[in-house]
Amino acid sequence: MSNSIFRKDGTAQGVAKQRLIESLAKPGKRVIYDPYAEKFVLGAGIIKLMGHKFSVWLSKKFAPGFHEHLISRTRFIDDLIEKSTPDKVEQYVILGAGYDSRAYRLKLPSGLKIFEVDQPEVQERKRSKLPDEIHNAENVTYVSVDFNHQSLKEQLLNAGFDESKSTVFTLEGVSQYITREALNSTLNELAVLTQNSNTTLFMSYVNSLLREDPKACFGKGYPNAAKRAKLITYGSAKVGEPWISLYSAEEIEDLLSQNRFSLTENKTLANLNSKYFTPIGRTIPENHIFKIEHFVVAKSKV
Ligand SMILES: C[S@@+](CC[C@H](N)C(=O)[O-])C[C@H]1O[C@@H](n2cnc3c(N)ncnc32)[C@H](O)[C@@H]1O
Numbered sequence: 001m002s003n004s005i006f007r008k009d010g011t012a013q014g015v016a017k018q019r020l021i022e023s024l025a026k027p028g029k030r031v032i033y034d035p036y037a038e039k040f041v042l043g044a045g046i047i048k049l050m051g052h053k054f055s056v057w058l059s060k061k062f063a064p065g066f067h068e069h070l071i072s073r074t075r076f077i078d079d080l081i082e083k084s085t086p087d088k089v090e091q092y093v094i095l096g097a098g099y100d101s102r103a104y105r106l107k108l109p110s111g112l113k114i115f116e117v118d119q120p121e122v123q124e125r126k127r128s129k130l131p132d133e134i135h136n137a138e139n140v141t142y143v144s145v146d147f148n149h150q151s152l153k154e155q156l157l158n159a160g161f162d163e164s165k166s167t168v169f170t171l172e173g174v175s176q177y178i179t180r181e182a183l184n185s186t187l188n189e190l191a192v193l194t195q196n197s198n199t200t201l202f203m204s205y206v207n208s209l210l211r212e213d214p215k216a217c218f219g220k221g222y223p224n225a226a227k228r229a230k231l232i233t234y235g236s237a238k239v240g241e242p243w244i245s246l247y248s249a250e251e252i253e254d255l256l257s258q259n260r261f262s263l264t265e266n267k268t269l270a271n272l273n274s275k276y277f278t279p280i281g282r283t284i285p286e287n288h289i290f291k292i293e294h295f296v297v298a299k300s301k302v
Contacts (some may be wrong), residue, residue: 009040009122010239012098015173016040017047018070021059024052031071031276032078036101039129062235063228065219065269065290068282070173072272076295077170077202078106084200085112090165093117093156095186096147096174099126103140113139115159117152120144147174147182153189163193171203173293176236176243183245187259191300199300201261206293208246219270219289232292252296261298268294 020037022030024047038044047055059067081092085108092108094100097116108114114136116123123142143159145152157163169190175183190201209216214229222228233243247255253263268291273284 008119008240009098009125011173011177011236011241012118012122013041014236014239015070015074016099018059018067019074020044020047021052021055021067022071024048024055029280029282031068031075031280034074034101034105036104036130037099040099040126060288063232063290064222064288065284066232068273068277068284068288069269069290069293072269072276073172073204073293073295075276076267076272077172078102080200080202080297081108081168081170082106084168085109088166088198089168089200091115091162091167093161093167093169095152095169095171096177097126098122098173100172104130104134104136108136108139110139113141113160113162113165115141115143115156115161117143117145117156119146147178147186151189152186153193156193161193164196166198167194168200169202171201173204175203175247176206176245176293177241178245180245184255184259187255187261191259191261194300195260199261201256201298201300203252203296203298204293205247205252205296206243206245207291208248208251210246210292217290217292219286219291221287222289223287229292249294252294256296256298260300262300263296263298265297266294267296 016037019032019034020041023033023035023037041047056067081102085092090111091113093115094102095117097118103114103116123144141159143155145155207217210229215225217229218225236243249266256263270289270291277283
């Protein structure tokens with residue numbers, strides 16, 4: 001694998017690594033299970049040897065709540081997809097899919113058409129790592145797009161996207177890596193593509209308070225909040241994908257409504273702690289809450 005490919009998939013690997021770690025926990029003790037995550041992560045064998053508890057402890061040393069934040073994001077979207085798809089949703093578009101394996105690991109209706117959108121190099125590596133025979137492969141179409149320079153609409157339509165069908169779109173862990181113009185034009189293209197169908201959109205965004213008031217992006221008493229905020233942004237830049245676009249809640253709501261979407265939910269780990277972690281005896285204490293990134297659901301109706 002060349003260096004340039006590694007640089008492009010650094011953050012996708014980072015998220016897959018947390019899914020691998022979570023999948024090592026015992027069935028009654030985990031929030032998600034992703035049997036494919038290990039295929040994408042360099043050093044997966046060492047992580048498996050270290051096990052769930054030790055790996056989560058190590059991740060806590062880097063930033064308390066970081067692992068749980070990413071895992072709650074995955075679970076929140078899993079729930080959204082499983083809840084929406086039996087109910088007349090016919091297409092699912094995973095924008096910036098990276099090493100997301102929802103298409104293969106969730107129980108989805110057999111008629112659901114799935115489009116995975118990402119950069120070609122990342123998709124190439126993903127396909128080379130997935131087993132040849134994998135559940136639901138016949139329903140998945142890979143669509144290469146660079147959000148910063150290409151038209152999503154054109155690429156999706158060329159790949160067989162049907163504008164008359166109800167669709168769920170997810171943009172998970174991507175908005176911080178693309179320019180504001182690219183996010184705006186992507187949402188604009190979604191609005192045009194879906195003007196004749198009911199649409200659900202999930203997107204995550206990094207709170208702009210991270211720069212202005214880092215403490216506000218963590219629970220009360222979070223250790224060294226400002227220092228950790230710097231470490232986290234530095235870490236992402238170091239693997240080749242700096243956070244270039246941060247947003248306030250108002251900006252996101254405006255951006256969505258300018259593109260015909262109305263926001264229905266805006267959550268962070270702080271809201272999902274009691275739903276996902278308390279039932280399995282892993283409640284995250286307030287001083288370990290990591291809420292830099294928000295999870296938003298929006299709807300548009302014909
Ligand atoms: C942090 S990863 C998230 C991957 C996946 N959504 C997940 O949560 O596991 C960010 C993803 O956005 C993709 N990405 C970043 N910039 C992009 C661009 N300009 N065009 C298309 N995809 C991009 C990366 O290739 C990567 O897969």
